[in-house]
Every structure is written in structure tokens, then in C-alpha cells.
Amino acid sequence: MPPQAYFGVSAIFHYLGPSFAVLLFAHVGVLGVAWLRIAGAAAVFAVWRRPWRLIGRMRPARLGVLVALGVVLAVMNTVFYLACARIPLSTVGAIEFLGTVLLAAVGVRNGRNLLALALAVGGVAMLAEIRFVDAPLGFAFAFANCALFVVYVILGHRIANTGAGLNGIDQLGAAMLVAAIAVTPYGLGGATRAFTHPSWLLAGIGVGVCSSVIPYVTDQLAMARLRRATFALMLSILPATATVIGLVVLAQRPTIEDLAGIALITAGVALHQEPARKESP
Numbered sequence: 001m002p003p004q005a006y007f008g009v010s011a012i013f014h015y016l017g018p019s020f021a022v023l024l025f026a027h028v029g030v031l032g033v034a035w036l037r038i039a040g041a042a043a044v045f046a047v048w049r050r051p052w053r054l055i056g057r058m059r060p061a062r063l064g065v066l067v068a069l070g071v072v073l074a075v076m077n078t079v080f081y082l083a084c085a086r087i088p089l090s091t092v093g094a095i096e097f098l099g100t101v102l103l104a105a106v107g108v109r110n111g112r113n114l115l116a117l118a119l120a121v122g123g124v125a126m127l128a129e130i131r132f133v134d135a136p137l138g139f140a141f142a143f144a145n146c147a148l149f150v151v152y153v154i155l156g157h158r159i160a161n162t163g164a165g166l167n168g169i170d171q172l173g174a175a176m177l178v179a180a181i182a183v184t185p186y187g188l189g190g191a192t193r194a195f196t197h198p199s200w201l202l203a204g205i206g207v208g209v210c211s212s213v214i215p216y217v218t219d220q221l222a223m224a225r226l227r228r229a230t231f232a233l234m235l236s237i238l239p240a241t242a243t244v245i246g247l248v249v250l251a252q253r254p255t256i257e258d259l260a261g262i263a264l265i266t267a268g269v270a271l272h273q274e275p276a277r278k279e280s281p
Helices: 003-028 030-049 051-057 060-084 089-106 111-128 136-160 168-196 198-223 228-250 256-271
Strands: none
Touching (some): 003 060, 003 198, 060 136, 060 198, 089 228, 136 168, 136 228, 168 198, 198 228, 228 256
16 A cells, blocks of 8 residues: 555544544543543554564663653643643644644755645644634643654654564554553543443543554554655644544534635645655665
């Protein structure tokens, strides 16, 4: 499959899972849902990939990267949910992309890609429609998520291109186990309510699969085949995905500005040209 196809799957599930999580907030609470998401995903990776087998094969520096990625995943997913509980999903998605603009700008090499970046940024600006006075705390959490998302892209791209026989998905599984440990002190207490309601527990595990297994695995498959700047630019489609899913799942109706922003983002991603990779000798 082409890397764009993997990214398309990631773009859909990146906000489909969180939209289900928003519906679960009323029963379990934000921090509890964050724990269910991360712990559920960690359990799936543990059974599927058995990532602890990597420990004996990795140098301390590489293990440090996995620990850092795990902590970032724990905090990023938590502040993302805290933002979604206060402001629309489409706005959180728009802010989430802003940091990756810098990553995309670093990789701009020609006028066509510069125009593509400008169109994508313009579309995100229209989607954001930022009004800080409405929910200042929600925007604070959204911008914290934005910064952490940039770190996730950098670290995720690094493990996807490790080489030396180390599989990126196995490393992701190990990082998710670290994330589960990191989120437990502040998230487990809120999740205990779900232990007596099997339907809530299954829903939380489903959120984990939709939010932290499918999109992160397909991210790895795309990152291994795309330059980091190209992947960062393609992330600009996420606010459009968030707008559509927010409408379908959460009945958050887009405005004319939202639709115009989606059109600009789509045009920018379509215009972008992946630089040719040099052939290995």
C-alpha cells in the first residue's frame, strides 16, 4: 500500500476514537477515559507484539527514546481529552496541527510545496476560529497538546526509521506500556467506575483500539515511508477529519468557514510534492 493510504486510515481513526471518548466522559470522567484508552491500547500491544522482548536488544539511549515517547503519549492524550471536554473537536484538531507547521516548513524545498503549506495553514486558520474568551482553559490544554504532538511526530518518526532490525511497531508497543504506567497514578481512580459496568469497560477498550492502536500503527507504517516534513504537512488534513467526525458522531455542525477551511487544506495536501529519495548504491 502507498504511505498515503496508511495515513488516510490514521487520519480517520485519529478523531473517531476521541469522538467516542467524548460520549464516554459523562459516565467515567475525562481522566478515567484517558486511562482506559492508554491501558487498553497497552494490553493490545502486549498480547500482539510482546514488546518487552526488545529490552535486551536495545542500547540505553534507544530505551530512553521509548521512555520519553511513552511519557509524551500519556500526557498528550490526557490534555487532548481535557481540551475536547471544553471546546469543539474541530477546534482542538486545528490547534493540534499548528505546531507541525514548523516541521513541514523545515522541509519546504520549492515554490509548489511552499504554496501547498500556505494553503494548508490558511485552511487550519479558518477552522480554528479561535475565541480565547470562550474557554481559556480548554485552549490552554489544546495548545499543550499541540506542543506534545510535535514531540510525538519527532520521536515517532525516529523509531519508525531506527533500522538495525528494530521494528517501529514493536517499539511503539513498548512506549505504550510506559504510557500506561505513567497515566496510572492520576487516571486509574477515575476509571474504577467502569470496572462495575462491562459496557463502559468495553467502550473504553474500544476507544483505546480506535485511538491508540490503529492510528499509531498506521502512523508508523507511513512514517517509515515518508519524509518527516511531508508527514507533518499531511497532518494538516486532521482538522478537516475532526470537523467531519465531530458532525457525524457529536452533532457539532460546521460553519461556512469550516467548510472553506477543509477545502483549502485538501488543496494544500493535494498540491504537495514528495521530494524524490536518492537511490542507495
